Amino acid sequence: MKLYDTLSRELKEVRINDRSLTMYVCGLTPYSEPHLGHAMKAIVFDVLRRYLEYSGFEVIHVENITDIDDKMINAADQNNTTVTEIAKENTKIYFDQMYALNVLKPHIIPKATEEIETIINIIKTLQEKDYAYAAEGDVYFRVRKSDQYGELSGRSLDGLKSGARVDLNPLKEDPLDFVLWKSKKQEEPSWQSPWGEGRPGWHIECTAMVNRYLGSQIDIHGGGQDLIFPHHENENVQSEAFSSSRPMSNHWVHNGLLRFGDDKMSKSIGNLVSVSDVLSQFSADAVRLFFLTSHYRSPLTFTEEAIASQEAAISRLKNALTPSNKTSSNKVLEINQDVDLFESAMNNDLNTPQALAILFGIVTKINQAKSFGEDIVPAQEVLRKLSKVLGFTLQNDKVLPDNLLSEVLDFTNQIKAKILDSGNTDILHKLSDVVLDDINVGKLDNNKRNAYLVNLLDAITEIRNYLRTNKLYELSDFVRDGLAEMDVVLEDSKDKSFWKYSG
RNA sequence: GGCGACGUAGCCAAGUGGUUUAAGGCGGAGGUUUGCAAAACCUUUAUUCGGCGGUUCGAAUCCGCCCGUCGCCUCCA
CATH class of the missing domain: 3.40.50.620 (HUPs)
Known part of the structure; x- marks a missing residue:
């Protein structure tokens, strides 16, 4: 190097x-x-x-x-x-x-x-x-x-x-x-x-x-x-x-x-942005990516927009690491050459912008191979490894906020009412299994509350998927739009839906 | 005043003599997919690298001048 x-x-x-x-x-x-x-x-x-x-x-x-x-x-x-x-x-x-x-x-x-x-x-x-x-x-x-x-x-x-x-x-x-x-x-x-x-x-x-x-x-x-x-x-x-x-x-x-x-940015000039300010607004990965998109010896100008735009790039990176839901081809995606390129970029005075270009090239290749049903597991492992070299966590560090559970519970009742109105009562048992009617939410500790919330969102997602596959679009859109208002985004794939928190 | 760095698309940012008629990310536009979305994919978005000269068969890349921006020379990551 x-x-x-x-x-x-x-x-x-x-x-x-x-x-x-x-x-x-x-x-x-x-x-x-x-x-x-x-x-x-x-x-x-x-x-x-x-x-x-x-x-x-x-x-x-x-x-x-x-x-x-x-x-x-x-x-x-x-x-x-x-x-x-x-x-x-x-x-x-x-x-x-x-x-x-x-x-x-x-x-x-x-x-x-x-x-x-x-x-x-x-x-x-x-x-x-x-x-x-x-x-x-x-x-x-x-x-x-x-x-x-x-x-x-x-x-x-x-x-x-x-x-x-x-x-x-x-x-x-x-x-x-x-x-x-x-x-x-x-x-x-x-x-x-x-x-x-x-x-x-x-x-x-x-x-x-x-x-x-x-x-x-x-x-x-x-x-x-x-x-x-x-x-x-x-x-x-x-x-x-x-x-x-x-x-x-x-x-x-x-x-x-x-x-x-x-x-x-200097204490004597007084134009400081504290690390805590930035971390309260942006993910650690986005902050890191912001720094690494420019060469370490160049000056870099802080703007909120610049860091914000890296959030989207990080999602793309994370997205390429999600499992494929169909592997129909025998072809295995090969990316050894990209690894060599990544290393030569890094060997050249820690050229992280160039290394990132290679990394995002791998992302594109994985996404393409995924849509062709190729085996992308080995390539994903490499991508994960190289991301780790750059110090990305790739964790979903969006913390579900405290008040989300009560909002989701309220919304659950609205869904129930809507479904009852529509006469599709047989669907409701999916929710009843999960919703704990007489629970005192305030008494749950953080971990349990979080687990409960995750179960609830999983159940709602499942119901919405049922509504969708049964072409009850008005109801399913109601669910999706309602969740979106709480910053919970639903993504559909072939036969499954996922939720993610985007707040 | 002395020393040094930089000026690349709407924004961020690599590339430092020919494989580059300039990576990658964000954003924009069109399309595929989708019940509609989201995500993803495809196409597209700088004939051009602050300006003017020069060297060279060939320059964003080397040299000179000019314009602009910034850093250090005082504490600072």
């Missing part, structure tokens, strides 16, 4: 030792609820991981939580709570949402506050190697000591300097030096260190975690493009200075940023 490497600015074969592969992805600073940009990043690297695993690699995936820094402290102050609380809360929300989005959990999720010892040791080594210097309780990284500062983000020290807005900190030897350790101010959380009480600077935690959990050289280092400078630039030079081995990462992989309107 070839992947674009930000450092060398070219596509490079993913090099691996012993079929195992280390991947570090920059995670969350949990000072507020995650936004869709976080979800996009998570899904990009989730698909990368899933595909590498599909290709036979054992991936060790580490994703950090930076649970101490300026923003954490400010957020805690503003909300009148502690850094620990706010970190705990937002981290939980994040991983719950990632679970909902079917994002695989990283194998190791280190937290900055639990790596203080490692961080201190690394800073000490950097100081011994003359890459760092202490000043009044702070420790700074000496940027000019490193030959390759700027190589990752493609900028020069002089260029950075002329770019204005450098902060004038008299403790720094050079304005571009960055802080490794910050001395304690007021009531901030702090830890004991050789330089006095303080806390880690922003970039050092990643160096510590990479080294501790994955070693001094890793295969893939990931994050959003906005992290290239200064975060990854600084992390890169300090890591290499620390370990004296380079490259720190064989691949630096950066996803394009999510935009909203004309700007990127």
